[in-house]
Amino acid sequence: MGQPPLYARGPLQVERADGDYSPVEIAVRVGLGLQSLPR
DSSP: OOOOOOOOSSOOOSOOSSOOOOHHHHHHHHHTTSSOOOO
């Protein structure tokens, strides 16, 4: 039984004017040192 592919809803953006980041974008930003994890 195969699993269907999971496609991104849009291109990855690590800089957004509105600051509305997806969880994946937040993880990438944290990994790059652009932000810290929210508390």
